[in-house]
Amino acid sequence: MPRSLPRRAGGAVTTALLAATMVTALSHTATAADDTLGSAAAAKGRYFGTAVAANHLGESAYTGTLDREFTAVTPENEMKWDATEPTRNTFTFSAADQIAGHAQSKGMKLRGHTLVWHSQLPSWVSGLGASDLRTAMNNHITQVMQHYKGKIYAWDVFIEEAFRTARAVDPDAKLCYNDYNTDGINAKSNAVYTMVKDFKSRGVPIDCVGFQSHFNSASPVPSDYQANLQRFADLGVDVQITELDIEGSGTAQADNYANVVKACLAVTRCTGITVWGITDKYSWRASGTPLLFDSNYAAKPAYTAVLTTLGGTGSGDGGGGDDGGDPGAACTVAYDRTSDWTDGYNGQVTVTAGSAPITSWSVTLTFPSGQKVSALWNGSPTWNGDVATVRSTTYNGSLAAGASTSFGFTVMKNGNSAAPALGACTAS
Structure with a gap:
């Protein structure tokens, strides 16, 4: 799957994206009860x-x-x-x-x-x-x-x-x-x-x-x-x-x-x-x-x-609970706009493991008012208003120390071309 979409995603491309397992059509559903x-x-x-x-x-x-x-x-x-x-x-x-x-x-x-x-x-x-x-x-x-x-x-x-x-x-x-x-x-x-x-x-x-x-x-x-x-x-x-x-x-x-x-x-x-x-x-x-x-x-x-x-099951375990997670697990994130057109753009977030290997990651993105995300690939999102928490999938969560992966998305601007704000990146 390519990490960015063409300047104008045509009907055939859109159909292929929706059919591919790595693409998730987004709807603003409530965050899971124990995620925050x-x-x-x-x-x-x-x-x-x-x-x-x-x-x-x-x-x-x-x-x-x-x-x-x-x-x-x-x-x-x-x-x-x-x-x-x-x-x-x-x-x-x-x-x-x-x-x-x-x-x-x-x-x-x-x-x-x-x-x-x-x-x-x-x-x-x-x-x-x-x-x-x-x-x-x-x-x-x-x-x-x-x-x-x-x-x-x-x-x-x-x-x-x-x-x-x-x-x-x-x-x-x-x-x-x-x-x-x-x-x-x-x-x-x-x-x-x-x-x-x-x-x-x-x-x-x-x-x-x-x-x-x-x-x-x-x-x-x-x-x-x-x-x-x-x-x-x-x-x-x-x-x-x-x-x-x-x-x-x-x-x-x-x-x-x-x-x-x-x-x-x-x-x-x-x-x-x-x-x-x-x-x-x-x-x-x-x-x-x-x-x-x-x-x-x-x-x-x-x-x-x-x-x-608190009994939550978020993407990481900070090591203070009873489940034995690794508090040394860490990741960093970087954002890039890979293509841009009048009423939309494609964005890409690169996730990089820290000094230790990780088995899963989670990244938060806050989208500017009015923008709507129409598709996202290489990640599994949940929504709380305009804030997306994107988690690793079964095939890109495990990263060696210093290794990277990425996920991408298509956004309809609706008059607002500002970039989304990158928030927390957590790992386990």
Whole structure:
């Protein structure tokens, strides 16, 4: 089978293509239930979310990965006090509305982050006296929650009065206490545990406790992580992993991610996991490469470790689950437009194995709005909106170290001649 089609595919060529076993006519069918982080987590009764920055939503690879993999969104900074009320009684919601609108259009849960916190406060707050500060805080909570009423799954709150005010404004939103350095059983988590227990005993409206879970070699995943989650759940609140990132790479990072997911799955009231960002290049800890996708949106061993631990059956096994996959398996991809005409083009993606042999590969492509793929060969696609996940076939999945193969496709432009965005390449 040729790797590209003639400039104008005639009827005979089209018939031959459709008859050949290497050609797949495409229809936008739903992604298999266990192919992505979000769908695999949903099968376990949980959400799998990510933090999102509004200024990256115009990047197709960013939104393509977001829309394909995640079922919940937390704004990184756009809903914090300094962003939403920079001057007193002047509220700005445009950036936060961008994120909220995108999440709502994709049916994703939206976590409100955060109503009150000890940092990222507007400068005008610091000069207020106690009574005026209380008034300002309650007004801020009221105005922000009213703006997003009915759209927020859960809000991160902070202190007792804030919880009471928040419940009065939106009785349907879950209210969470969310903090850092509380992942294991230690002095700080003991203090938070005592506070939550007291809140419950006195009827303070707290529904959940969030664990930010920022880990690295100096602050690893604690051995009592699961036990800590469980003791909070035993107080009658849900627990959520709200800002997960783990510095590192390879097997060690994959194993740590898998252990965090296992802990959540073992605690019935652990309702979801949010990683703090999509790609390493935009992480607040970028030098530590702490996320599931690298700077080119390629899925890392940690990604497949998480997917496998969730029970998913994606194209790779990151080594953190129980199925013994090879976390060293890797592939890279390159795209080329092999022919072009007024209303269509042919594209080719070359897949190259890394330093170790692989037995299968998977590549994601996000096609620009309006474009339609009419045929694809040498690959097996599934679709989620405009995002195609193309997997190796029975005859081109096994590649020696450094060896390459390719698949191709025909696209009808429909007025948009932009190139598709290459996303994650995973291998096993």
